Amino acid sequence: xxxxxxxxxSSYMVLGIPIxxxxxxxxxxxGVLLTYSFWVKKYPLFVPAxxxxxxxxxxxxxxxxxxxxxxxxxxxxxxxxxxLLAYPFAYFxxxxxxxQSLRVWLYMAVIAxxxxxxxxxxxxxxxxxxxxxxxxxxxMSTGITTEPSTIFLYNQSAMVVTLTYIFIPFMVMPIYAALxxxxxxxxxxSADLGMGPIRTFLRITLPLSLPGIVAGFTLTFCLSxxxxxxxxxxxxxxxxxxxxxxxxxxxxxLNWPLGSALSVVMLFIVLAIxxxxxxxxxxxxxxx
Amino acid sequence: MASIIELxxxxxxxxxxxxxxxxxxMSVEDGEFVTLLGPSGCGKSTLLRMIGGFEQPTAGQIxxxxxxxxxxxxxxxxxxxxxxxxxxxxxxxxxxxxxxxxRMMGLPRSETRSKAVEALDLVGLPEKIDQKPHxxxxxxxxxxxxxxxxxxxxxxxxxxxxxxxxxxxxxxxxQVELKHMHEKVGITFIMVTHDQxxxxxxxxxxxxxxxxxxxxxGTPAELYDHPETPYVAxxxxxxxxxxxxxxxxxxxxxxxxxxxTRIIAEVGGALxxxxxxxxxxxPEKLHFxxxxxxxxxxxxxxxxxxxxxxxxxxxxxxxLAEGSTVLVDGLLPEAVARTTLPEIGSNVRLSIAPHNxxxxxxEN
Amino acid sequence: MSTASTDxxxxxxxxxxxxxxxxxxxxxxxxxxxxxxxxxxFLYVPIWVLIIFSFNDSRTLTWPLSGFTLDWYxxxxxxxxxxxxxxxxxxxxxxxxxxxxxxxxxxxxAINKFQFPGKALFRRLILLxxxxxxxxxxxxxxxxxxxxxxxxSLETVILGHATALLSVVVTQVYSRLQRxxxxxxxxSADLGAKGWQTFLYVTLPNLKTAIIGAALLSFVLSFDEIPVTxxxxxxxxxxxxxxxxxxxxxxxxxxxxxxxxIVLASLVLIVISVIMSREANRSRQSL
Numbered sequence: 001x002x003x004x005x006x007x008x009x010s011s012y013m014v015l016g017i018p019i020x021x022x023x024x025x026x027x028x029x030x031g032v033l034l035t036y037s038f039w040v041k042k043y044p045l046f047v048p049a050x051x052x053x054x055x056x057x058x059x060x061x062x063x064x065x066x067x068x069x070x071x072x073x074x075x076x077x078x079x080x081x082x083x084l085l086a087y088p089f090a091y092f093x094x095x096x097x098x099x100q101s102l103r104v105w106l107y108m109a110v111i112a113x114x115x116x117x118x119x120x121x122x123x124x125x126x127x128x129x130x131x132x133x134x135x136x137x138x139x140m141s142t143g144i145t146t147e148p149s150t151i152f153l154y155n156q157s158a159m160v161v162t163l164t165y166i167f168i169p170f171m172v173m174p175i176y177a178a179l180x181x182x183x184x185x186x187x188x189x190s191a192d193l194g195m196g197p198i199r200t201f202l203r204i205t206l207p208l209s210l211p212g213i214v215a216g217f218t219l220t221f222c223l224s225x226x227x228x229x230x231x232x233x234x235x236x237x238x239x240x241x242x243x244x245x246x247x248x249x250x251x252x253x254l255n256w257p258l259g260s261a262l263s264v265v266m267l268f269i270v271l272a273i274x275x276x277x278x279x280x281x282x283x284x285x286x287x288x
Numbered sequence: 289m290a291s292i293i294e295l296x297x298x299x300x301x302x303x304x305x306x307x308x309x310x311x312x313x314m315s316v317e318d319g320e321f322v323t324l325l326g327p328s329g330c331g332k333s334t335l336l337r338m339i340g341g342f343e344q345p346t347a348g349q350i351x352x353x354x355x356x357x358x359x360x361x362x363x364x365x366x367x368x369x370x371x372x373x374x375x376x377x378x379x380x381x382x383x384x385x386x387x388x389x390x391r392m393m394g395l396p397r398s399e400t401r402s403k404a405v406e407a408l409d410l411v412g413l414p415e416k417i418d419q420k421p422h423x424x425x426x427x428x429x430x431x432x433x434x435x436x437x438x439x440x441x442x443x444x445x446x447x448x449x450x451x452x453x454x455x456x457x458x459x460x461x462x463q464v465e466l467k468h469m470h471e472k473v474g475i476t477f478i479m480v481t482h483d484q485x486x487x488x489x490x491x492x493x494x495x496x497x498x499x500x501x502x503x504x505x506g507t508p509a510e511l512y513d514h515p516e517t518p519y520v521a522x523x524x525x526x527x528x529x530x531x532x533x534x535x536x537x538x539x540x541x542x543x544x545x546x547x548x549t550r551i552i553a554e555v556g557g558a559l560x561x562x563x564x565x566x567x568x569x570x571p572e573k574l575h576f577x578x579x580x581x582x583x584x585x586x587x588x589x590x591x592x593x594x595x596x597x598x599x600x601x602x603x604x605x606x607x608l609a610e611g612s613t614v615l616v617d618g619l620l621p622e623a624v625a626r627t628t629l630p631e632i633g634s635n636v637r638l639s640i641a642p643h644n645x646x647x648x649x650x651e652n
Numbered sequence: 653m654s655t656a657s658t659d660x661x662x663x664x665x666x667x668x669x670x671x672x673x674x675x676x677x678x679x680x681x682x683x684x685x686x687x688x689x690x691x692x693x694f695l696y697v698p699i700w701v702l703i704i705f706s707f708n709d710s711r712t713l714t715w716p717l718s719g720f721t722l723d724w725y726x727x728x729x730x731x732x733x734x735x736x737x738x739x740x741x742x743x744x745x746x747x748x749x750x751x752x753x754x755x756x757x758x759x760x761x762a763i764n765k766f767q768f769p770g771k772a773l774f775r776r777l778i779l780l781x782x783x784x785x786x787x788x789x790x791x792x793x794x795x796x797x798x799x800x801x802x803x804x805s806l807e808t809v810i811l812g813h814a815t816a817l818l819s820v821v822v823t824q825v826y827s828r829l830q831r832x833x834x835x836x837x838x839x840s841a842d843l844g845a846k847g848w849q850t851f852l853y854v855t856l857p858n859l860k861t862a863i864i865g866a867a868l869l870s871f872v873l874s875f876d877e878i879p880v881t882x883x884x885x886x887x888x889x890x891x892x893x894x895x896x897x898x899x900x901x902x903x904x905x906x907x908x909x910x911x912x913x914i915v916l917a918s919l920v921l922i923v924i925s926v927i928m929s930r931e932a933n934r935s936r937q938s939l
Contacts, residue, residue: 226785
């Protein structure tokens with residue numbers, strides 16, 4: 001029985017470090033965040049209280065509500081754009097490309113930008129789309145336009161392009177993994193049973209890759225939802241997202257309780273999306 | 289002959305409900321080759337893993353060489369295991385794999401190397417010492433796993449489905465090799481398998497398990513010729529079962545009505561007249577009787593429905609007069625041309641000696 | 653006669669049947685390839701723009717290029733603030749990586765091996781930062797440090813990074829652990845190894861490449877991190893924070909020069925990680 005207790009001791013150590021870390025650096029901070037969200041702003045900073053004023057502000061003040069809806073819209077557009085680019089790409093790699101090493105190279109080529117600074121990837125779009133930027137000067141030097149256009153930068157489409165550019169690897173990875181898991185003989189069996197390629201895709205491949213789509217959508221949506229760099233660099237006045245508003249509450253506006261309430265809302269939206277996508281994935285797996 | 293391992297009333301319950309092993313007791317003698325045989329889920333692997341120390345019984349006691357080891361962790365037991373997937377350490381060479389257990393015993397490196405060489409000689413792969421497991425074939429990995437386990441000279445060697453990952457030809461070859469290895473090293477072997485042939489070929493004694501319990505324990509010949517239950521009769525080899533009714537008793541034999549006729553079976557034990565029972569007959573103990581002649585044994589009449597040629601012999605499906613079917617296996621010696629066998633549709637008489645008829649309780 | 657006629661009938665059917673859809677298949681493949689080429693352009697033209705303009709001798713980033721210069725790189729190396737920021741980033745990324753490994757490896761093992769109450773929550777919390785925007789981690793930790801009266805510094809940034817990156821280490825190490833057959837641990841114990849010996853001689857060597865891969869990725873992500881750093885740093889800046897503050901002033905070729913160097917460094921790390929995963933693949937074949 002002595003051996004048992006030493007074994008148990010080492011398991012406590014293995015478990016203890018991460019559990020302690022999670023409590024101190026995740027659970028406690030989230031608790032504090034939640035607490036602050038009920039406090040009241042008061043010069044110079046804020047005072048303890050328990051009231052829902054901050055939340056009421058978030059959900060009734062049209063200024064915040066509009067930002068929230070805009071953020072949801074932009075995130076959805078980014079996820080959709082990523083999906084439309086990533087799915088055909090992953091499909092081509094897994095099912096149409098016969099050359100094994102070319103497949104690995106192309107996959108790596110899409111994933112590799114993740115290793116390159118996120119900030120720089122956003123910045124380079126600013127330098128491309130700006131009034132004095134590469135795109136404008138290029139168009140002018142080739143004679144397509146005669147004067148610099150302001151339509152490229154500081155708007156929502158610039159933001160969608162930039163965020164799609166940044167987060168597309170997160171869409172490719174899970175879809176590729178899901179497609180790779182589908183046994184080749186399933187589509188062969190489908191063809192054997194008289195299904196054409198399009199119906200085979202719609203009835204076999206697409207449903208089986210759904211977990212990958214869900215995972216990719218979740219990742220790109222949540223990551224764009226919390227971004228404040230791209231809006232800052234390419235977003236312009238009507239392009240502020242929730243995260244920018246939070247930043248300003250902790251900065252210039254100096255309203256930490258309201259910023260905390262916004263963060264809590266963001267946390268809950270993300271948790272809701274993760275839970276929903278978990279359910280969806282599990283549902284998809286039960287389907288077959 | 290002293291017993292090296294004793295299991296006393298072992299019970300394993302999962303989650304308080306599912307019974308994995310149910311009051312199993314057994315003892316294994318020093319130097320024996322014992323096989324636990326049964327379908328998956330019968331508790332045989334759990335039993336083996338409890339002897340190895342990877343699982344603890346819910347109740348009961350495991351005694352190894354006179355010492356209670358029931359709750360000892362694996363590294364404190366003098367037993368070693370050949371794993372089903374071999375579990376060779378992929379980052380170590382063959383030599384390092386084999387030396388691992390010796391190093392854990394505290395032997396110096398020089399000594400472990402020479403012992404590893406010896407063990408590799410024993411399994412016939414001395415030249416592989418510096419290769420990595422992934423460079424070896426399945427059969428070679430199997431041998432290395434064996435060498436790694438026996439190099440520690442354990443009191444008992446446990447083999448968990450050791451041949452299941454090999455293809456058919458290699459499996460037959462390894463069955464014989466393992467048996468020879470057992471004779472050479474003199475260590476007690478306890479093997480788990482679901483393959484009856486493997487069990488019969490290799491072991492001194494076979495323990496057939498059913499739903500967590502021991503169904504029958506005996507030598508291969510005992511199990512094959514005298515199965516105590518229909519389960520054993522069917523798990524080891526094939527058996528024709530016919531419902532029967534006891535007509536009369538006469539000393540060491542009993543007369544029953546089965547297959548539309550009277551059949552004499554040699555049995556001990558009490559069987560009241562009129563009792564509904566089942567008789568079991570091995571397909572190869574049934575013979576086609578010469579037409580017209582009635583031999584000393586029992587005779588069954590029927591019609592040939594199907595013939596299945598399987599190289600070594602011919603399996604014939606015969607429908608008896610009363611409706612049930614039996615299988616008849618016959619070897620095909622050169623002298624017997626296939627044409628001399630009765631054709632499909634023809635009526636035949638089958639003979640069976642009374643000592644080859646087994647009597648079992650009726651199905652409920 | 654009858655067999656001969658069926659034969660000819662079959663031959664004629666065979667000759668009439670064409671390979672179906674060969675042309676459409678070819679067209680589809682061409683369309684796919686064109687699509688892939690465009691996607692590659694979308695992904696890599698911006699990076700080339702970044703690199704090319706770091707060598708252009710104009711202060712503005714306008715086409716056509718005006719001439720070649722290395723001046724922008726020259727000014728970088730005389731920029732004391734920038735060099736200090738690089739030093740800070742190395743300090744932060746190294747420490748955060750080590751910390752997150754110390755916490756993450758046991759966490760992955762616990763998820764893989766143990767059953768304990770609250771395991772589902774434990775797992776979910778650890779993996780949360782993959783999808784959770786960094787800003788939430790940053791703000792919640794900022795609030796906590798504030799409440800307990802800690803001063804913000806590079807060390808608070810390290811704690812924040814280690815927390816956010818835990819999920820990276822845990823997913824990588826856990827997926828490797830899952831591929832390791834459990835029988836390896838059992839075989840080691842069976843051969844007389846105690847728990848720590850099994851960890852040291854069997855588990856750790858088989859996790860090696862996964863750990864190095866996770867460490868590399870953590871290092872890169874920490875080096876590059878902004879959202880958490882933004883809220884948790886004190887007076888000192890990390891490299892991305894420095895670049896970020898420069899960007900407020902607009903687009904300049906100096907940023908392109910720093911960017912080019914970062915791309916170069918990333919390339920080196922990518923190559924290392926590819927070599928790592930190749931090695932991992934090779935050893936996995938043996939399992």
